[in-house]
Amino acid sequence: MSREVILVLVFLAATLLGYRLIHAVPSLLHTPLMSGMNALSGITLLGMLAVTALAGGVIGRVAGAVGIVAATINVVSGFGVTDRMLKMFRGRGQDGEGQG
C-alpha cells in the first residue's frame, strides 16, 4: 500500500473510532471535552517541530518558533484547564479535591 493510502485510512479509522468513543461522553462533560480536544489539536506541534528542524534561514526558524508557541499553548493550557474543570465535578457527599 502506498503511503498516501495508509494516511487516508488512518484518518478514516481515527475519525470513526473517535466519533464512537466521544458519543459516550455525557453532555455534562462537553465543555471539558472541548478543551481536551483543544489540547489534542496541539498535536500539530509534532508537525511544527519537524518543519522547524528543516528550516535553514532565520525567517523560517522564527516562523517555526511562532507556530511552536501557538501549538504549545494548545497542548499545555488545553490539558491544564480541562484538569481544572474536571476536578470541580464532584458527586454528592464528596468534599475536597476531585477524585482524579
Added chain:
Amino acid sequence: MSDSLYYVLSAVLAVGVLYGIRLMSDVKTAARGNRFSALCMLLAIALTMARTDLRGSIAYIILGLLVGILLSVWMTVKVRMIQMPQMVGLLNGLGGLASAIAAVMTLALGAAKGGFEVVSSGLALAVGALTFSGSLVAAAKLHGLMPPKPRVLPGHSLFSALSALAMAALVVLLPLFPASAALLSLPLALLGLAFGWLFAVRVGGADMPITISLLNSTSGVAAAIAGMALGDVLLVAVGGIVGASGLLLTQIMCRAMNRSLAGVLFGRAAGPSAAPEAEPVPAEGDKPAEAPAGATLEDAKAWLEDAKSVVIIPGYGMALSQAQERVKRLQDALSAKGKGVRYAIHPVAGRMPGHMNVLLAEADVPYESLLEMDEVNPDFPDTDLALVVGANDVVNPAANTAQGTPIYGMPILEAGKAKHLVICNFDDKPGYAGVPNPLYQPRPNVLLLLGDAKDSLDKLLERV
C-alpha cells in the same frame, strides 16, 4: 530509530489517546483520562524530538516551547469558568494558526514532494487560516471585544462562496506550479482568513455553541491534513479524532436548536431580525418593572413552603449575573427542608456545549443533580415548582406552536408544565431568537421576577 518501530510507537500512543477519551465517558474517571491523554501527548512530543535531526533550529525550538509553556501556565491559572467559551475559541484559533504555519513552511521548504503532499499542504493552510480568523472573531465576540450581534454584509453569502471557490482553485493549482508554491500560499492564506472572518461575523449570541463546536472540529481537521502533508501518522490520527469530536458536538448543537449545519454555515442566521411581524402571542408594551398581575412574592413563599420537588433551569443570564452561588444557596436551603432540588440543563443553554454544567460544578452543585433535557422533561408535570434563572428561548413554548419563527421545532424544557413557575429574568423582552415567550403572560401560577438574577434569588432566599 527505524521507521517500523516509529509506526508501532505511534499506533500505541494513538490508542492511548483514544483510551483517555474513553475514560472521559464517566465523570468519575474523566480527570484520569485527561491526564492519561496528556501523558501520551508528552511521549509523542518526546518521540518526535528524538527521531528528528533538530540541527541549528534547536535554540528556536526550545525558546518556542518555553514561551508557550509560560503563557499557558498564566492562562490556565487566570481563566475564569465564565470565560471558558472564549478560552476554547482562542485555543481553536491557535491550533488553526499552528497548522497553517506548518503547512506554509512545508510548501516553502519544498518538504512536500508529490502532488498528494502539496495538495494536502494547501488544504491544511486554507482550513488552518479560516479556523484562525473565525475563532478569533468568535472569541472576541464572546469576550466583548467585538459587538456580539450577528453582522451581515451586503452580498455576504456571495463573498463566502467566492472565497471558498477561489481557495479550492488555488489548492488545485498548487501542484501544477511547484516552483511558485510558496508564492501561491499567500493569497490562499488571505482567502482562508477572509472566509473565516465572513463565517464568524454573522453568528452571535445563541448560535455561538454551534460556531465554537464547528471551529473545534476544523482545528483538528487542519492538523490531520497537515499530518498528511508531512507523512506523520500520529498527527493524522489525533487530528482526525479532534475533527470527529467537534463534528459530533456540532451535530448535537444543531439538533438541539433544530437548525441545519448548512443553514448556520451559509446564512439564514436566526438573528433577531428574523422574527416575524405577526405573532400568535400578543406582547405587552409597557409593564410595571416588577411582578405584574398574576402571582406575587407572597404566593412564591407559599409555593416554596409546599413544594416537594423543585427543578431549576439555568440559562446564560445566570452566567452573566454570576448568580450560580445564589442558586446553590437556594438549593441548600430547600434541601435542608427535605425538598428534592434538581437542575434541568438544555444542550444549548449558555455559549458553548456543557457551559452550565461547568459553572454549577464550580459552585459545588453535585453532578447527580444536573439532568439532561430528555431525562427531566417527563418529570415536569409532577414538579411542584420550576425556577427559571436567566433562560428564555430554551423554555419558550412558542417553539412548539409558532410556525415560521427561528425557534419553531426546537426541543424545549417544558417548564411551563410545572405546577408553579418562577422566572428570574433580566427583562421581559423576547430572548435571543426574538420570539415573545407566552410564559410571561400574567397567570396565577407564574411569578415573573425581573432584574438582576442575584437580587431576584435573594428575594426568594428570604422567603424559604
